[in-house]
Amino acid sequence: RKEVEQDPGPFNVPEGATVAFNCTYSNSASQSFFWYRQDCRKEPKLLMSVYSSGNEDGRFTAQLNRASQYISLLIRDSKLSDSATYLCVVNRGGYSTLTFGKGTMLLVSP
Amino acid sequence: GAGVSQSPSNKVTEKGKDVELRCDPISGHTALYWYRQSLGQGLEFLIYFQGNSAPDKSGLPSDRFSAERTGGSVSTLTIQRTQQEDSAVYLCASSLAGTRLDKEGKETQYFGPGTRLLVL
Numbered sequence: 160r161k162e163v164e165q166d167p168g169p170f171n172v173p174e175g176a177t178v179a180f181n182c183t184y185s186n187s188a189s190q191s192f193f194w195y196r197q198d199c200r201k202e203p204k205l206l207m208s209v210y211s212s213g214n215e216d217g218r219f220t221a222q223l224n225r226a227s228q229y230i231s232l233l234i235r236d237s238k239l240s241d242s243a244t245y246l247c248v249v250n251r252g253g254y255s256t257l258t259f260g261k262g263t264m265l266l267v268s269p
Numbered sequence: 270g271a272g273v274s275q276s277p278s279n280k281v282t283e284k285g286k287d288v289e290l291r292c293d294p295i296s297g298h299t300a301l302y303w304y305r306q307s308l309g310q311g312l313e314f315l316i317y318f319q320g321n322s323a324p325d326k327s328g329l330p331s332d333r334f335s336a337e338r339t340g341g342s343v344s345t346l347t348i349q350r351t352q353q354e355d356s357a358v359y360l361c362a363s364s365l366a367g368t369r370l371d372k373e374g375k376e377t378q379y380f381g382p383g384t385r386l387l388v389l
Contacts, residue, residue, distance in 0.1 A: 163311075191376070202360060202380035203312065246311070256302065256325055257378060261311035 182247030294363030
């Protein structure tokens with residue numbers, strides 16, 4: 160089992176749609192979870208951390224289920240500017256080194 | 270303030286040559302990480318520095334790869350006798366802490382723009 164697995168993409172959605180990304184991780188000792196965003200030929204940038212109780216930032220909602228080792232990201236009212244690759248990221252069991260999923264590409268069309 | 274910078278931004282080299290990639294972290298960041306991203310692949314961890322020491326080198330793919338960090342700041346990743354499979358984007362990231370995290374402890378890693386390496 161891969162350390163971090165994500166939905167294969169790409170996801171093609173119209174503007175205004177709600178889209179959900181799923182991610183599972185294999186290391187039960189992992190303690191920190193993140194969603195990063197990577198635009199084409201650019202470096203990854205932190206979108207949001209994922210807290211145990213779930214957290215929301217505007218149109219973005221992240222959820223964590225430690226028992227299932229599952230992370231999700233929900234984007235509501237998607238915009239053209241949301242088009243990017245979304246990376247599920249997990250720390251390597253208590254240390255800060257990160258393990259990245261391969262990413263899921265999102266394409267939002269007019 | 271200035272972010273993480275990397276140089277060169279692009280590097281084309283011939284198989285068998287050595288290359289050096291440089292990373293300047295954000296000032297004051299004690300932790301520094303090297304990753305690489307091959308075409309169509311996710312980011313792959315290479316090495317982690319806390320200050321000038323490297324407590325985790327587990328991601329270096331072979332002994333042709335080495336890295337050092339001096340003065341707790343600049344880091345250099347060296348690839349000796351490059352092979353075509355070394356072609357990738359090499360990304361550097363830095364963060365403030367880099368120590369063992371407590372529950373809900375969060376630490377943001379800031380990435381540089383990367384060096385695109387092509388080995389012919």
